[in-house]
Amino acid sequence: MKKKIKREKISLVVPCYNEEESLPILYKELVRIAKEMKDEDFEFLFINDGSKDNTLKIIKDLVKQDERVRFVSFSRNFGKEAGIYAGLENATGDYVAIMDADMQDPPSMVKKMYQDIIEEGYDCVALYSPKHKDYGIVRRFFTNLWYIIIGKISSTPQIPGARDFRLMKRKMVDAIVDMKEYNRYSKGIFSFVGFNTKWIEYEIQNRAAGTSKFNFWKLFKYALEGILAFSTTPLVLSAIIGLIFCLIAFISIIIIIVKTLLFGDPVGGWPSLACMIMFVSGVQLFFLGVFGMYMSKLYLEVKKRPIYIPSETEKDLKEKKEEKND
Ligand code: UDP
Numbered sequence: 456m457k458k459k460i461k462r463e464k465i466s467l468v469v470p471c472y473n474e475e476e477s478l479p480i481l482y483k484e485l486v487r488i489a490k491e492m493k494d495e496d497f498e499f500l501f502i503n504d505g506s507k508d509n510t511l512k513i514i515k516d517l518v519k520q521d522e523r524v525r526f527v528s529f530s531r532n533f534g535k536e537a538g539i540y541a542g543l544e545n546a547t548g549d550y551v552a553i554m555d556a557d558m559q560d561p562p563s564m565v566k567k568m569y570q571d572i573i574e575e576g577y578d579c580v581a582l583y584s585p586k587h588k589d590y591g592i593v594r595r596f597f598t599n600l601w602y603i604i605i606g607k608i609s610s611t612p613q614i615p616g617a618r619d620f621r622l623m624k625r626k627m628v629d630a631i632v633d634m635k636e637y638n639r640y641s642k643g644i645f646s647f648v649g650f651n652t653k654w655i656e657y658e659i660q661n662r663a664a665g666t667s668k669f670n671f672w673k674l675f676k677y678a679l680e681g682i683l684a685f686s687t688t689p690l691v692l693s694a695i696i697g698l699i700f701c702l703i704a705f706i707s708i709i710i711i712i713v714k715t716l717l718f719g720d721p722v723g724g725w726p727s728l729a730c731m732i733m734f735v736s737g738v739q740l741f742f743l744g745v746f747g748m749y750m751s752k753l754y755l756e757v758k759k760r761p762i763y764i765p766s767e768t769e770k771d772l773k774e775k776k777e778e779k780n781d
């Protein structure tokens with residue numbers, strides 16, 4: 456009897472926020488890849504992150520014409536990190552890839568990524584791109600600075616230029632879904648769960664259509680998230696700086712006592728004193744802020760709020776259709 460070989464299923468997860476222009480281009484490309492990889496089954500899982508344009512309508516139209524298409528639509532915009540989580544949680548494939556909707560991560564790479572996992576025995580193939588065509592000088596400078604800082608203060612390694620674009624085996628996906636933290640920084644989480652990852656360098660493409668959803672402020676908050684979620688060094692730093700200041704104060708006291716005993720004149724040096732008070736209270740306030748940031752993360756974590764709230768999935772669409780037919 457001929458042995459039936461199990462067909463592997465690959466889920467392609469795409470977080471989408473106002474991507475009505477990119478989606479048709481992306482879908483065409485996904486269909487092309489699935490056609491090329493005939494021996495594997497595919498699932499295209501779109502996460503609609505509270506888009507305000509026609510994204511959801513386009514996805515629903517795709518569901519109607521292609522049964523490989525699935526979606527989860529959020530009740531509002533929860534951010535890309537929530538989109539990634541929802542995608543990994545709902546994907547049913549033996550392998551799961553995450554990719555942007557704008558074709559900046561060329562979907563055609565999936566074939567090579569899959570081959571590398573199968574032939575070379577990796578658990579995950581991830582992409583990084585040291586250069587980013589869309590970025591201006593300022594954004595590039597701060598991005599590089601951030602990688603230097605996080606490299607020094609976090610024990611979870613971060614690859615400079617790493618994208619969220621990656622293909623993972625089911626066991627890695629399950630490990631990530633098990634990490635249910637509310638403040639999510641996926642690049643750190645991917646690195647934290649470990650597994651044997653192959654890094655491929657590639658040249659990032661320009662957006663197929665539409666504009667970037669990340670402005671400078673959003674990126675700044677994202678960078679801060681990365682530090683707060685994967686390093687406690689700022690807290691240790693505050694203790695060290697506090698200790699150094701105590702030491703300086705102690706030495707200064709001894710110098711002043713000795714000086715007063717030898718030469719008299721304990722008063723004097725008011726301007727420098729005023730400056731020192733300002734400086735020290737500035738440092739104290741800064742670290743109070745650092746404490747506050749960690750505490751606010753803790754506060755949100757303790758509340759155990761959901762990472763995302765779904766309002767509709769492809770199942771609702773299909774149920775509605777069945778009701779109509781009855
Ligand atoms: N995205 C999302 N929710 C958001 C912002 C972005 O799901 O709140 C998606 C977006 O639709 C895209 C991906 O995340 O598929 C990357 O976004 P974008 O291309 O705007 O970021 P950039 O490539 O400029 O870093």
Ligand code: MG
Binds near residue numbers: 555667
């Ligand atoms: Mg992009």
